[in-house]
Amino acid sequence: MKFLRNTWYCAGWSQDLLDKPLAITLLNEPVVIYRGEDGTAIALEDRCPHRFAPLSKGKVQGNNIACGYHGLVFDAKGNGTYNPHGNGAIPKGCSVKYYPVIEAQGVIWIWMGEASQADPASIIDIGECDKREGWTSVHGYLNVKCHYELVADNLLDLSHVPYLHSFLSSDEEPPAGFKEERKVEVEGNTVWSMHWNYNCPVSPLFSLLWDEAPAIGTLRAHMCWQPPSVLYLDTGFSAENGTIEDGACFPGIHLITPENEHTSHYFYAVARNKKLDDAGLNEGIRIQINNAFEFEDEPMVEACHERMPETDLIALKPVYLPGDVAGMRARRKLQELIQAETSA
Amino acid sequence: MKFLRNTWYCAGWSQDLLDKPLAITLLNEPVVIYRGEDGTAIALEDRCPHRFAPLSKGKVQGNNIACGYHGLVFDAKGNGTYNPHGNGAIPKGCSVKYYPVIEAQGVIWIWMGEASQADPASIIDIGECDKREGWTSVHGYLNVKCHYELVADNLLDLSHVPYLHSFLSSDEEPPAGFKEERKVEVEGNTVWSMHWNYNCPVSPLFSLLWDEAPAIGTLRAHMCWQPPSVLYLDTGFSAENGTIEDGACFPGIHLITPENEHTSHYFYAVARNKKLDDAGLNEGIRIQINNAFEFEDEPMVEACHERMPETDLIALKPVYLPGDVAGMRARRKLQELIQAETSA
Amino acid sequence: MKFLRNTWYCAGWSQDLLDKPLAITLLNEPVVIYRGEDGTAIALEDRCPHRFAPLSKGKVQGNNIACGYHGLVFDAKGNGTYNPHGNGAIPKGCSVKYYPVIEAQGVIWIWMGEASQADPASIIDIGECDKREGWTSVHGYLNVKCHYELVADNLLDLSHVPYLHSFLSSDEEPPAGFKEERKVEVEGNTVWSMHWNYNCPVSPLFSLLWDEAPAIGTLRAHMCWQPPSVLYLDTGFSAENGTIEDGACFPGIHLITPENEHTSHYFYAVARNKKLDDAGLNEGIRIQINNAFEFEDEPMVEACHERMPETDLIALKPVYLPGDVAGMRARRKLQELIQAETSA
Missing domain, CATH: 3.90.380.10 (Naphthalene 1,2-dioxygenase Alpha Subunit; Chain A, domain 1)
Known part of the structure; x- marks a missing residue:
C-alpha cells in the first residue's frame, strides 16, 4: 500500500521542537528535524551518506547539522558543506535528501514528495x-x-x-x-x-x-x-x-x-x-x-x-x-x- | 503443517470460564468463549465482520455477545441479530464463525472443524x-x-x-x-x-x-x-x-x-x-x-x-x-x- | 553474506570458561563449549541429534558431556559413547559436529570450518x-x-x-x-x-x-x-x-x-x-x-x-x-x- 507523497504531513507540534535534533520515521523514511540558529525548522534524511549514521545523533551548527560519527556537515538543503578530514574536499554524492518544511498554526508541516511541488498555500487551515x-x-x-x-x-x-x-x-x-x-x-x-x-x-x-x-x-x-x-x-x-x-x-x-x-x-x-x-x-x-x-x-x-x-x-x-x-x-x-x- | 480439525480440543477448564468473555487463539484462529446467561459455554470467531474488532472486548447479553466497538450483537450461533444503527437492518454477511462447544468432565471441549460433524459422543473420557x-x-x-x-x-x-x-x-x-x-x-x-x-x-x-x-x-x-x-x-x-x-x-x-x-x-x-x-x-x-x-x-x-x-x-x-x-x-x-x- | 570458516575465531576469554558448559552462537551455529576434567576446552554442536536439546543444558562427565534431556553421552570429538536406554547400543548417526579448539594467550580459539585443516600455527599472535x-x-x-x-x-x-x-x-x-x-x-x-x-x-x-x-x-x-x-x-x-x-x-x-x-x-x-x-x-x-x-x-x-x-x-x-x-x-x-x- 502506497502513501500519498505530494502533500503536507504533520511532523510534530512546533512547541516540541526545541534545541535538540529530533529523529522521526515518516512514511517509513528516517527523518531528522532540527531548529536552525535562526529558528527555522529543517528536515533532512536521517542517514549520513558516509556510514549511514543517523544525523539526529549529531550537532546543530548554525542552520547546518554535523554528523556525530565523523563530523561531515550538511546544510539546510542536505548538501555536504564541510569535511574535516584529509584535504577537506567534499566527496562526490555527499548529500542527503531534503524535505520542505513549513511551520504554521503551531504545526511543523513536512512535504514528503517532490520538493519542487511543495506549495505552502496548500497547507490546510486548522486554525x-x-x-x-x-x-x-x-x-x-x-x-x-x-x-x-x-x-x-x-x-x-x-x-x-x-x-x-x-x-x-x-x-x-x-x-x-x-x-x-x-x-x-x-x-x-x-x-x-x-x-x-x-x-x-x-x-x-x-x-x-x-x-x-x-x-x-x-x-x-x-x-x-x-x-x-x-x-x-x-x-x-x-x-x-x-x-x-x-x-x-x-x-x-x-x-x-x-x-x-x-x-x-x-x-x-x-x-x-x-x-x-x-x-x-x-x-x-x-x-x-x-x-x-x-x-x-x-x-x-x-x-x-x-x-x-x-x-x-x-x-x-x-x-x-x-x-x-x-x-x-x-x-x-x-x-x-x-x-x-x-x-x- | 496442518492441524486435525474435526476433533475436540480442550479450550480451557470449566472452572476458569466465569462471567467475562475469554479471548484465546486455537489452531491459529482467534476465538472468543463466553458463558451465556443460561450457563452454556459459547465459542465464536473473535473478530467482528464490521471492523474486525475482537468480540472478546464486548459484553455478554443473555446468550448473545455485543461488539464493544459499535454495538453489533451476535447470537450463540454467530448470527448478527441486532444493529443499533440506522434503520437497524442486519447487514448482509453480518455473522461470525461458530464453534461447537461441549462442557464435560470439567473441560470446555471445542470443535474446530466442520460444525455439522461435531459428535458429542466422540469426546474422550478423561474422567x-x-x-x-x-x-x-x-x-x-x-x-x-x-x-x-x-x-x-x-x-x-x-x-x-x-x-x-x-x-x-x-x-x-x-x-x-x-x-x-x-x-x-x-x-x-x-x-x-x-x-x-x-x-x-x-x-x-x-x-x-x-x-x-x-x-x-x-x-x-x-x-x-x-x-x-x-x-x-x-x-x-x-x-x-x-x-x-x-x-x-x-x-x-x-x-x-x-x-x-x-x-x-x-x-x-x-x-x-x-x-x-x-x-x-x-x-x-x-x-x-x-x-x-x-x-x-x-x-x-x-x-x-x-x-x-x-x-x-x-x-x-x-x-x-x-x-x-x-x-x-x-x-x-x-x-x-x-x-x-x-x-x- | 558468507562467513570465512577456515580460520580461528575467539569464542571467549579463557578466564571466563569455568566448570559450567557455555552456550554460544557463532557464525549462526549453536555451539557448546566446556572444560573437560583435564582442563581442556572442548567445543561441540549444541544440539543433541536425538531431540535437538541443547547439550549446554547437560552435565560434563570427565571430558564428555551428557545430554540433560535423556542422558546420551558424547565425547570430546562429538561421538556418542553412552546410551543409558534399552540395550545401550549407540544408535546410528548418534554424533554431533566437533569444532577444534586451542587455548592460547588467554583466548579460546575455535575453528568453525573443516576440522582437518585446523592448524594451531595459524593462530594470530595477540600476545x-x-x-x-x-x-x-x-x-x-x-x-x-x-x-x-x-x-x-x-x-x-x-x-x-x-x-x-x-x-x-x-x-x-x-x-x-x-x-x-x-x-x-x-x-x-x-x-x-x-x-x-x-x-x-x-x-x-x-x-x-x-x-x-x-x-x-x-x-x-x-x-x-x-x-x-x-x-x-x-x-x-x-x-x-x-x-x-x-x-x-x-x-x-x-x-x-x-x-x-x-x-x-x-x-x-x-x-x-x-x-x-x-x-x-x-x-x-x-x-x-x-x-x-x-x-x-x-x-x-x-x-x-x-x-x-x-x-x-x-x-x-x-x-x-x-x-x-x-x-x-x-x-x-x-x-x-x-x-x-x-x-x-
Missing part, C-alpha cells in the same frame, strides 16, 4: 483551535500501533462513542424527545461527518465547562476530514433554548501521519471556550482526552489492525454500517489521490 | 481424575513456546524423568533387585506407553502422600495418548507386598491444544487418593507439578523447538532411542488422521 | 597485552547488535574519536604546532591503520597514568587488523622530548566474532605500562573503556546497521572519506579470502 483569541488549548501525542486510516475511520465514525467512551457520553436512558441526526457531506477533497443529538443529557466531559451545566441540550460533533489525514472536530453542547455561542465547545485538531504501514503518529489538540483561566482544568482535560484515546480507542483500533491480514480494509470486504459512510468516502478520496500521483 | 468420588484434584495451565507434539512426546517418553526431574525420581543408587520394564501398546487410535520400576526407592513426590512411605516399592507410570493430543497418566507407587489400591496414586490429565504452529496451550490436572482433606497439600502438589513442567520440562522442550528448523520432527531425521516408540506411534497416527481429513 | 611481564590488563565483552565488519571498521577508522569520545580526546583547541599524520600499510593479510598527533594535548584517559602528565605530547594510535576480525591497538602518549618507552601506553586487543549476520561478539582487553599495582585503576580503566564502547560506539554502529538495507556496505555505495581506506582494505581482503574458500 480553529487557536484562531479565536483567548481560547485555551491542550496538545498531545500518541504513537498508535495500527495503520493510519484506522485512526481516521475511528474519528469519522463517532457512532462508537457510546460503546467505547463512558466519559464522553451519558449513561442515562435517553429522555423523551431524544433524537439523533447524522449527515455526511463531501465537497471536493473534504468529507464532513456531522452528528447532532437533540434533547440529549450532558456528558461528564461537557459538564466540566459549566459551574452548573444544563442537564439536557443539543450535542453536536462535526468531524471534517481532509487528505492525507487531517481532521478538525467542531463539537459543542448548548442548552435547549440557548445559542451555540452560549454553549460550551471543544474544537479539536487530529493530525495523523503514517510512521510506516503498521504504526502511526497521532497528534491532537483540543481547545475550549469556557473556564479559560482554570489551569487545573487544562491538565484535567488533557488527561481525559488522552485517556479516552490511549485506553479506549487505541487498544481497540490496534486490536482491529492485528486481526486484519492486510492493511487495505476494503479488500477485506467488511460488513458496512451507516456510520462507515464518511470513512469510506475519505478512503476512496485518498485512494484516488494516491493513484493519480502514482500514474503521474 | 479418571474426578470419577472416583472424594478424590482431590488440582488444575493448572501453561503457555508453552513450542509445537504441541513436542509436549506430547515429552509426556510419552518418561525416560527423561531421572535426567530432568529430581523431585519426581530418587537420587539414590537403585537397590539390588531394581528392575525396569517398558511396554508400548497401540489399540486403534490409542497409544499406551507403560513404565514399571520394581524394587524402586520412593520419590520425594510420592512420599508426600504417606506419613511413613515405604522406602522401596513398585512405581508405575502408564501414559495413554489419544488424538489429537489428550493424555491420561496412571501413575502410582505401592509397597512391595501391597496392592495398587493400598498404594498412592496421582492420576493426571494432560490436554494440549495448539495455539499456533509454534506455541501450545497446556492444561493439566492431577488427582490423588490419599490425604484428601489436606488443603495445604493441594497447593504443595500444584506447585511441585507446575514447577516440574514450568522450570524443567518447558525450558527443555522450548529449547528443542528453537533448534528445529521445521516443526516436523520426522523430516529432521532424528536419532531414535527406545523411549521414542510411543511418541512416534502417536505422531504417525495423528498424521494419518490429518491426511485422511485433508483428502476427504 | 602484546600479556607478553610484557608485569603489565596489568583488563578484559571485557559486549554483545553488539550489528554486523561484525562495522565493529572492525569503527576500530580501523579512529578519525571518529574526537566526535564520539570526549574522554579519549582533548576538548582544548589544538595548540600551535599541532599536526596529524595518518598512514595505511598493507602487508599480506595484515592492514595497519596508523595515526600520529604531534603537539597534542593529553586526553583524560592518558592522564590517568601519570601523577603529573605532560600537557602536550605525541599521541600514537596504530590499529592492526588481521582476518577474520582480530585487531591489535598500539596506542600511547609520550612527552614531546621523551621516548615511547617513557611514555604511557594502553595496548589493546579487539576480537570480533560474528554471532550471526546481525549481531556480534566483541571481546576486548586493554593493558597498561604504568601504575601497574593500582587495583582501583584497573576498575576505573575497565569502566572507561567499556563505557566508551557501550555508550558511545555501540549505539552508533548499531544505528548505522539498522539504517543499512543490507549488510554489504560496499553494495550500498557509501561516500568515502580518507579514514575509510584501512577498513575498505580489510573488507576487500576478507572478501577475497571468503571467495577463495567458497570456490575451493
Whole structure:
C-alpha cells in the first residue's frame, strides 16, 4: 500500500521542537528535524551518506547539522558543506535528501514528495483551535500501533462513542424527545461527518465547562476530514433554548501521519471556550482526552489492525454500517489521490 | 503443517470460564468463549465482520455477545441479530464463525472443524481424575513456546524423568533387585506407553502422600495418548507386598491444544487418593507439578523447538532411542488422521 | 553474506570458561563449549541429534558431556559413547559436529570450518597485552547488535574519536604546532591503520597514568587488523622530548566474532605500562573503556546497521572519506579470502 507523497504531513507540534535534533520515521523514511540558529525548522534524511549514521545523533551548527560519527556537515538543503578530514574536499554524492518544511498554526508541516511541488498555500487551515483569541488549548501525542486510516475511520465514525467512551457520553436512558441526526457531506477533497443529538443529557466531559451545566441540550460533533489525514472536530453542547455561542465547545485538531504501514503518529489538540483561566482544568482535560484515546480507542483500533491480514480494509470486504459512510468516502478520496500521483 | 480439525480440543477448564468473555487463539484462529446467561459455554470467531474488532472486548447479553466497538450483537450461533444503527437492518454477511462447544468432565471441549460433524459422543473420557468420588484434584495451565507434539512426546517418553526431574525420581543408587520394564501398546487410535520400576526407592513426590512411605516399592507410570493430543497418566507407587489400591496414586490429565504452529496451550490436572482433606497439600502438589513442567520440562522442550528448523520432527531425521516408540506411534497416527481429513 | 570458516575465531576469554558448559552462537551455529576434567576446552554442536536439546543444558562427565534431556553421552570429538536406554547400543548417526579448539594467550580459539585443516600455527599472535611481564590488563565483552565488519571498521577508522569520545580526546583547541599524520600499510593479510598527533594535548584517559602528565605530547594510535576480525591497538602518549618507552601506553586487543549476520561478539582487553599495582585503576580503566564502547560506539554502529538495507556496505555505495581506506582494505581482503574458500 502506497502513501500519498505530494502533500503536507504533520511532523510534530512546533512547541516540541526545541534545541535538540529530533529523529522521526515518516512514511517509513528516517527523518531528522532540527531548529536552525535562526529558528527555522529543517528536515533532512536521517542517514549520513558516509556510514549511514543517523544525523539526529549529531550537532546543530548554525542552520547546518554535523554528523556525530565523523563530523561531515550538511546544510539546510542536505548538501555536504564541510569535511574535516584529509584535504577537506567534499566527496562526490555527499548529500542527503531534503524535505520542505513549513511551520504554521503551531504545526511543523513536512512535504514528503517532490520538493519542487511543495506549495505552502496548500497547507490546510486548522486554525480553529487557536484562531479565536483567548481560547485555551491542550496538545498531545500518541504513537498508535495500527495503520493510519484506522485512526481516521475511528474519528469519522463517532457512532462508537457510546460503546467505547463512558466519559464522553451519558449513561442515562435517553429522555423523551431524544433524537439523533447524522449527515455526511463531501465537497471536493473534504468529507464532513456531522452528528447532532437533540434533547440529549450532558456528558461528564461537557459538564466540566459549566459551574452548573444544563442537564439536557443539543450535542453536536462535526468531524471534517481532509487528505492525507487531517481532521478538525467542531463539537459543542448548548442548552435547549440557548445559542451555540452560549454553549460550551471543544474544537479539536487530529493530525495523523503514517510512521510506516503498521504504526502511526497521532497528534491532537483540543481547545475550549469556557473556564479559560482554570489551569487545573487544562491538565484535567488533557488527561481525559488522552485517556479516552490511549485506553479506549487505541487498544481497540490496534486490536482491529492485528486481526486484519492486510492493511487495505476494503479488500477485506467488511460488513458496512451507516456510520462507515464518511470513512469510506475519505478512503476512496485518498485512494484516488494516491493513484493519480502514482500514474503521474 | 496442518492441524486435525474435526476433533475436540480442550479450550480451557470449566472452572476458569466465569462471567467475562475469554479471548484465546486455537489452531491459529482467534476465538472468543463466553458463558451465556443460561450457563452454556459459547465459542465464536473473535473478530467482528464490521471492523474486525475482537468480540472478546464486548459484553455478554443473555446468550448473545455485543461488539464493544459499535454495538453489533451476535447470537450463540454467530448470527448478527441486532444493529443499533440506522434503520437497524442486519447487514448482509453480518455473522461470525461458530464453534461447537461441549462442557464435560470439567473441560470446555471445542470443535474446530466442520460444525455439522461435531459428535458429542466422540469426546474422550478423561474422567479418571474426578470419577472416583472424594478424590482431590488440582488444575493448572501453561503457555508453552513450542509445537504441541513436542509436549506430547515429552509426556510419552518418561525416560527423561531421572535426567530432568529430581523431585519426581530418587537420587539414590537403585537397590539390588531394581528392575525396569517398558511396554508400548497401540489399540486403534490409542497409544499406551507403560513404565514399571520394581524394587524402586520412593520419590520425594510420592512420599508426600504417606506419613511413613515405604522406602522401596513398585512405581508405575502408564501414559495413554489419544488424538489429537489428550493424555491420561496412571501413575502410582505401592509397597512391595501391597496392592495398587493400598498404594498412592496421582492420576493426571494432560490436554494440549495448539495455539499456533509454534506455541501450545497446556492444561493439566492431577488427582490423588490419599490425604484428601489436606488443603495445604493441594497447593504443595500444584506447585511441585507446575514447577516440574514450568522450570524443567518447558525450558527443555522450548529449547528443542528453537533448534528445529521445521516443526516436523520426522523430516529432521532424528536419532531414535527406545523411549521414542510411543511418541512416534502417536505422531504417525495423528498424521494419518490429518491426511485422511485433508483428502476427504 | 558468507562467513570465512577456515580460520580461528575467539569464542571467549579463557578466564571466563569455568566448570559450567557455555552456550554460544557463532557464525549462526549453536555451539557448546566446556572444560573437560583435564582442563581442556572442548567445543561441540549444541544440539543433541536425538531431540535437538541443547547439550549446554547437560552435565560434563570427565571430558564428555551428557545430554540433560535423556542422558546420551558424547565425547570430546562429538561421538556418542553412552546410551543409558534399552540395550545401550549407540544408535546410528548418534554424533554431533566437533569444532577444534586451542587455548592460547588467554583466548579460546575455535575453528568453525573443516576440522582437518585446523592448524594451531595459524593462530594470530595477540600476545602484546600479556607478553610484557608485569603489565596489568583488563578484559571485557559486549554483545553488539550489528554486523561484525562495522565493529572492525569503527576500530580501523579512529578519525571518529574526537566526535564520539570526549574522554579519549582533548576538548582544548589544538595548540600551535599541532599536526596529524595518518598512514595505511598493507602487508599480506595484515592492514595497519596508523595515526600520529604531534603537539597534542593529553586526553583524560592518558592522564590517568601519570601523577603529573605532560600537557602536550605525541599521541600514537596504530590499529592492526588481521582476518577474520582480530585487531591489535598500539596506542600511547609520550612527552614531546621523551621516548615511547617513557611514555604511557594502553595496548589493546579487539576480537570480533560474528554471532550471526546481525549481531556480534566483541571481546576486548586493554593493558597498561604504568601504575601497574593500582587495583582501583584497573576498575576505573575497565569502566572507561567499556563505557566508551557501550555508550558511545555501540549505539552508533548499531544505528548505522539498522539504517543499512543490507549488510554489504560496499553494495550500498557509501561516500568515502580518507579514514575509510584501512577498513575498505580489510573488507576487500576478507572478501577475497571468503571467495577463495567458497570456490575451493
